[in-house]
Amino acid sequence: MDWDYYAPLLELKLMSSPSLSDLGRSERSALDDRNNQQHRAGTNATWNSIHNAVVAVFQRRDLGENELYVLNEGVRQLLKTELGSFFTEYLQNQLLTKGMVILRDKIRFYEGQKLLDSVAETWDFFFCDVLSTLQAIFYPVQGKEPSVRQLALLHFRNIITLNIKLDDALTRPRARVPPSIIQMLLVLQSVQMSLAQRVLLTWIFSLLFLVLLVLKLDGKVRWSWFLVFLPVWVFDGALLLMLVVRMAGRCRTGLDLRLKLWYLLALMMKVGFCVTLCARLEQLTHLRLLIVCVPLWTLLTGALIQLGFHVLSPHTI
The missing domain is CATH 1.20.1310.10 (Cullin Repeats)
Structure with a gap:
């Protein structure tokens, strides 16, 4: 064979055929398309x-x-x-x-x-x-x-x-x-209440209670302490109603009630502390402040224990 005759033909064939890198890219592209x-x-x-x-x-x-x-x-x-x-x-x-x-x-x-x-x-x-x-x-x-x-x-x-x-x-x-x-x-x-609305409602009741408390401490009003705590009673009553409704729903669906029961107990301890404190300030009882604060300390201790369990729980790690 005459190499000089076939060399130009081979060169043209190589120039018109795809390179190895182009073949590799096309294969990868096709594989990516199939994967997608x-x-x-x-x-x-x-x-x-x-x-x-x-x-x-x-x-x-x-x-x-x-x-x-x-x-x-x-x-x-x-x-x-x-x-x-x-x-x-x-x-x-x-x-x-x-x-x-x-x-x-x-x-x-x-x-x-x-x-x-x-x-x-x-x-x-x-x-x-x-x-x-x-x-x-x-x-x-x-x-x-x-x-x-x-x-x-x-x-x-x-x-x-x-x-x-x-x-x-x-x-x-x-x-x-x-x-x-x-x-x-x-x-x-x-x-219907979103998280922002609940926070706003909590802030309003807290502000109203602080205003009444300052007026009472400054001697501007001579209201009973039970009346000063009225925003607290209304807010706790709304929380209690919502909690009872949710507990009733969980009872009907067979879900675990332990967490809701703890919330109910905590709310009762808070109400008990507020009622006892108002009675002590109105001099309706002569209990020592140490005994009056027992529900509050119990509530805070339980909240710390619950927080510790939540932080150390394997599901949160």
């Missing part, structure tokens, strides 16, 4: 499984064996992806909205006593079954504001209670209001 497609397919499958499970819960179907664990892992995986920032929006606009529409469509055309009974039954199912299941499915999302519980309750109020003729049914003569309706109204009323 597989990742998107897995993400879509996870979204669909969560969507179907939530819809099934609202349709009164039970979760399968080990399905709750699989859903928890799916939620954790989604939170780590680029879609994690849109998870709360998707939960509100898609899952919760669709589920509440399912519940609403079954009762929206009822009126009068039949509406009250149907709403009570729907609320019992939602509060005892759906709400606890949603909190379990989206457990990895706990700790974010607003919580899954708050979002679900607000959607129940906005989509169901505000879109039925509940006011007309409640105001009818001889209307028999089921206890579940009263619980529903109390719970939905309490969940």
Whole structure:
């Protein structure tokens, strides 16, 4: 063979063929594309499984064996992806909205006593079954504001209670209001308050109490100490009502009540300290201040112990 004849042809072929580096880049690009497609397919499958499970819960179907664990892992995986920032929006606009529409469509055309009974039954199912299941499915999302519980309750109020003729049914003569309706109204009323609103309310009551206290200490008013502590009584009464409502809900759903019982005991110790202190200042009793402060010291000791357990708990490390 004449090399001088084939050399130009070989050179042209090499110049027109891709280099080894180009081949490597194209292969890596194709591999990355396949990986991205597989990742998107897995993400879509996870979204669909969560969507179907939530819809099934609202349709009164039970979760399968080990399905709750699989859903928890799916939620954790989604939170780590680029879609994690849109998870709360998707939960509100898609899952919760669709589920509440399912519940609403079954009762929206009822009126009068039949509406009250149907709403009570729907609320019992939602509060005892759906709400606890949603909190379990989206457990990895706990700790974010607003919580899954708050979002679900607000959607129940906005989509169901505000879109039925509940006011007309409640105001009818001889209307028999089921206890579940009263619980529903109390719970939905309490969940309306955001964290900022609760802080503002606490600040207002504290400021009012401090103003009355300064006026009393300066001798500007001659009110009883029990009257000076009126903002404290009102605030503690509201806390007690909200706590009792939540404890009643936990009793019906079978959830652990130990933490709520501790909150109730702490509130009772605070009220006991304030009542005893007012009685001592009004000279209605001659108890030593050491005994008067026993409930306060017990409350602070319990709070420190709870804080220590919370800080040292393996779940927080």
